[in-house]
Structures are given as structure tokens and as C-alpha cells.
Amino acid sequence: MNNNRLYINGISSISAQPENAGFEGKLSTYHQNIIPAISPDYKQFIQHMALRRMSKSIKMGLTAAKIALKEAGINKPDAIITGTGEGCKQDTEKFLEAILNQDEKLLTPTAFIQSTHNTIGGQLAQTIECTGYNVTYTQNSASFESALMDAQLLFLEDKEINSVLVGGVDELSKKMTSFMYLDHQLKEQEISNLDLLKTKSSGTITSEGAHFFCISAEKSEKTYAELIDVSVFQAKTSEDISEKILKVLQINNSSIEDIDLVILGNNGDNRFDHFYYHLQNGLFSEKTQLAYKHLTGEYKTVSGYSVWLACKILKTGSIPEIFKLNAVTCQNPKTILVYNQYLGDNHSIMILNSN
């Protein structure tokens, strides 16, 4: 029987940074706007006859999921909920190009089968033999948050739910990602990733990754954090966003004073980072402010990294310098608020507590 408190007991991150970047080991730096994720040895996690067909998103997703489950000590969760903004683009591109180049003739099915957005969720279910609730969200940069909200709802409505696997995945693809230059989503000139937040121009840098979390009804010595709330909303102005943040805190019997640290989605795009500046100079001016997209790039499910980061901070108590946006310090943060948006849309808030 769950008592409707949600504990994150297993986490994983595959991104443009090596494991635990910032906390230990070296950081990776880049001078390019499209940055591939660093791949672990997939053969350790996925058997080769299955591996042969998989694009990067599926390999990343399955691997990250298995790592999170293993850490939490769960073999088969009660549900699997995934988020992906752009789905399996590599196979989509492959099949589409075959159609266009071969005039719809002699097309082979594998790329088509692997291209549907729910391939990751489906493959996970098959691999783990999990017949439980399974859904894939594809709401652009609120895909991961939508998946988390559904997990919250599951625990609320069904007291028999004990563990839910939630994750976000997105991959680069040769042609489709390059289109991001054409519609000004990316910086015109290539930059060094560590300079991202200093640039005063439009566009950002992009990458790929997978972040999975095993959420349990029970606390354990593995527990990283408690997930307090997730909210996805529409907003027209910065005031709307501040208001919404206060409202969400209030619903959770909390207030701005309880927040120790905020993780923001600044991505160096001067057309939209003002949403963050407004909070940095206003509601959050006295809080420790962190950013992460200069390390991970921007992509539709990158906010999964911010949850990974929040979990690490809450568990270790340490706040690596590389993420800091301001000089306000705090020791052993207890409550972290995450805020994100992309291109002025799909605003989201997540709140996590130390356990």
C-alpha cells in the first residue's frame, strides 16, 4: 500500500557529459553546436541480436532504464512511462529518405517499425517483460514532465502501485537535427559549450540523452529525493510564471522561503532567456541559482538531467561550481525547485525534497 509519497530510488543519466560530471571526474567540453551523447558500452546491457536494430535513442533509453532499475533494486516496475519530444528521429529519417529517394518502392520495414515514438517504451516492456501500464508522452519540452505527472497520478489513484519507471529520451539525427540551423533554433556560429550562457544572440546548442528514474512508494537507503510536485502550464508573461510558482508552492503547503536552490533552463537564447532572468532578479534573487544546459545542450527531454542533478545535490549535499549562476551559497539544500521552458512554451515546474 503506498501512502502517496514518491521516492526516487534509482537514477541514470546518459548525456554529452561523462557520468557524474561536476561531482567527480572531468567535464567534457565542445566547440560545436550539435553534440552527441557519450555512449556507455551498450553490449553490457542489451543482447546483440536486439542491439543490431536499435538507433541511439533506443540504446540510450534501454540502458539508462536498466541502470535506474538496478540501482533501485527493482526487477519489474508496475508501470513504464516515457517522454520523448522528437521520437526515434534516426529511423524516421532513414525510412523517409528511402521513400523519397526510391519513389516508394522496395522499402524495408525495420526503420519504420523502430520509428514510432513509443518504441522505447514498448521495447522496455518487452525486455523487462512488464505488462503494466505503459504510455509515451510527446509534448515537446514538457514530454518528460508529462510522464512524471502521470506517474504521480498512478500512485494517487492506485494504492497497490509500488514502483514506476519514468524516463525521457531524445536523439540527434543527421538531417533533421541540422534543420534546427535553418529555423534559428541553433546559434549561427559554432561556439564553445562553456560560453553558452555568456552569448548574447539567438539560438542555442543541442545534444541528446536519456534520463531514467525509478520512483517507489517506499523510502530506502538508496533514496535520492522525494518528488513533491510537477506542473506543466501555459504562460504569456513572466508575471504569470511567478504567480504559478507561488501557487504550486501554496498547494503543497510550502512557500518561497522553503526553497533552498533553483535549477533553471537557461540555454543562451537571448529571445527567451528573459523568462529565467526575471525569476533570477525577482522571486529567486536570494536563492542559489543553477543552470545545466551549457553542459548538456538543449533538447526536448533535457529537463531529465535537471532532475538527475537535483537528486545528486540532495543526496550528496554538494553543489558543483560549474552549474552556478550566482554567488548565493547554501549548505545541504533540502528543497530544490526546477523551472524550464523552450521557445517560450511548455513551461514546467518540478519540486524535490531531500529525504
Added chain:
Amino acid sequence: MGIISALGTSVGENYSALLAGKTGLSNPEILKTIHSNLPVGEVKFSNPELAGKLNLPKGHTFTRATLFGAIAAKEAISQALLTKEDLKETGFISGTSVGGMDGTEQYYLEYEEKIEHRRFIQAQHPGFTTSLIASHLNLEGYVTTISTACSSSANAIMLGARLIKAGKLKRVVVGGTDCLTKFTLNGFNSLMILSEEFCKAFDDSRNGLNLGEGAAYLVLEADDVLKDKPVLGRISGYGNANDAFHQTASSETGQGAFLAIKKAMEIAGFSSENIDYINAHGTATKNNDLSESAAILRIFGEQVPDFSSTKAFTGHSLAASGALEAVFSLLALQNDQIFPNLNFKCPMRETGLNPVQELKKKKLQHILSNSFGFGGNCTSLIFSKNE
């Protein structure tokens, strides 16, 4: 509720076609494809004509699925008499599998050389379609998109119902949209599961499905905000499970389907006698119909209720199918009529099951609607008369 499909551009037109037993299947004309021999459930309006219906300005970014979605959701919102104030807190949950792929396949090779269509680059992705429909209709509450192949809109309906039941939302528009694309037509063709004839669900000699397109949405409202509005029906049960068997085929025992139906019945607090009619997923592929029948027999045993697949009317509209069939289920409940399983002649040798073959008048209280997709995603919904 609102709908656009090969049967027509409104609930009324769709109902007339169902009553008359008139299929919407034809050969593709608007979709430019070499496979013009394959029957499809095509909406016989071009994108400019659909944009005209919505009075869209020149230079809009509405791909075909977005156009369908806006038309269907508009009809639903209008029937539900939602006010401007209502819309401010009304959510929108939409299922789609292709998103804006019809735009992508049209402009993909031009993006680099030409500027004029680059606004469709972001339109490829499902969330764009959903957000655009929501903003066009001034829906300002929670907006999200589900992509679980053919069960997408059924899952959207299920999520809306769950959110209202949990008190998280008072009002939400739920459903889905998908359009015919070269991508999906060729994709299914490469899987060798398309039929060159009009599909015959549950027939022993069935040989594949016909693709379709369309959109449908329901407006769900919590009891305490209904006021005195007429209620078309209730969602009394829902279940989602995964077959965990194969990416594109269903297990022989229909395990995913069985679990989804079972869960829906549990939520509703029903036993098998309560179900008066099943609107089956019934795609007419060898695999689905066998698997779905196995699941139905496991649940209902000797007492299989009346059932039919309506996909020979509309084609299989992929992500939108759950929502289209939700509308058909509500029409069935309102009128106490079961719509026929067209083109059926001979029961499957493995099951001997006979679907309803002619329009049937029957008192209907509760209807089970199934939607099963690739990736093993199985969802079942139960609609009930509002009494």
C-alpha cells in the same frame, strides 16, 4: 463530441453514414502515392479546403492532422457550450502518431534550398500539432500529447478521465488526430499487412487492414461543473496494459488486450454480463483479430456480447482510431444501435465468432471499446449511458 473522418466532417454526417451502412473507403486521391490501388479511408478535402473551413490566414502552420484536430475539437467545444471563461481552465490531451509528417514529407527535400516552408520544421513533432490546436481554440489549461501508436487517443481519453476523477482538472478536451501520409502507408505496406480489398474484420479470409485518417474529440467535465447540460455518456472504466511480446505483432493469447479489458472492467466494477456491445479494435489483420478474439473469449467465455469493428467504414485511423470509435460508441449508446461489421462472410475457424453484420437495434447500457497498438500498447475504455 466532434469528429471528422472518411464518413464526413461532423458527428451528424458520420452517423448518417453508419446508419446507411455506407463505407468511407476509397482509393487515395488527395494523398499522392504510387499505391493508388490500396483502399483507404480518406477525408475528401484538401488541406487548403480544410484551412478554408477554419478561416486560417495565409502562411499558417497547420499540417493536415492539425487541421483535422481543430475542426473536430471545435465541433466538440461548440456542442459542449463552453464559454470563454471555461476555456481558460480547460485542458487538452491529444493522441497522434504522425504529427506533422505530411508536411515533412512534402518539404523535407526543399528545406535547405528554400526558406518559405521552414516554419514546418518544428511542425513535424507531435507536440506542435497539439499546442497549435489548443491555442487556436483558446484552451489554456494543461496541454499534452500521447503517442502510443494505435492506442494514442484512447490513452488520451483515459488520462482525461483519470485527471477529472482525481480532482486535478474540472474540464478537458480529449481525443486524437492522424492523417494519411506516404510514411505510414508505405510503412504498413512494408509490413505486408495492408489489404488491396475493403477490409473484413474477424473474417476467416481477412488479409489485412485499410489505413484511414481523421480526428475526434470529447469534452469531459466533472459532475460539479456540468450545470444542466445534456450528457452524451459517461466513461465508467479504463484499462491500459502492455502485451510485452513483440514490437508489431500481438501475442496469441492476447495477454495485453486481456489485461487492459480486465482492468477496465475492474475500474467500472463490472462483470462480463454488464457489457452490451464491444466496439472491437478489429483491424482485419490476421494477427490482431485472432489475438483480440482470444482475449475476448478469455474474458467473456461462452457469453461473448454483440461485437463489431467499424474500421471498414473509416479505415484504421491509427492514433485517432480510439477517439473515432469513442464517438461511434457514444452514438450507439444514444440511439440504442449497433453499427455493423462490414464485409464479413465467414467466421474465423479458430473461434467461430460472428460479429454483428447488419445495423441492430438493441438497448445498450455499457459499451467496451478496444484500441491496440504497436509496441504492445493496449487500452480499453467502457462508455455508459448517463442514467
Added chain:
Amino acid sequence: MSDLRTELKKNIIEQLNLEELELADIDNDVPLFGDGLGLDSIDVLELIVMLEKDYGIKLTDPEKGKEIFASIDKMAEYIEANRTK
């Protein structure tokens, strides 16, 4: 080893993403499906396209596929009897 059999092995390795395998790893009579090489129903569909593209044989019933593709030997026999390219 006949040229056709070698060609088939090369094509299969490429078409089905079996790059870990060498030509010598695939015996002519080893079952390609199930316990042998471990191919599955998606591979059948891929091989059906290969049959048409490279040998001009159009197969309309995927159920027949598993029999025809049972082993390299069986495939070669079928192609030799039916090829139009």
C-alpha cells in the same frame, strides 16, 4: 561454396545488421530462424524485399517466407529455381 551462397551471406549480414558475424560464421545448413542464427519475423520481411530487389522474385505471402529462408541452402535453391534477375 557457390557464389550465390556467399553472396547471400554477405547480403544477409548487411541487410539485417549482423556486422558482428563473419561469412564463415554462417553454415549453409544452419537454421536461420529460432535456435540457429536467431532471426525473427521482421527479418523475414527484410529478406522478402531483398528477394525482389536483388533477384526479381516477388513474394506476396510472408508466411511462405520462413520456409524459403529456413537456411542458406534452402534460400539458394529457391532463388536458383525462381530468379528473374
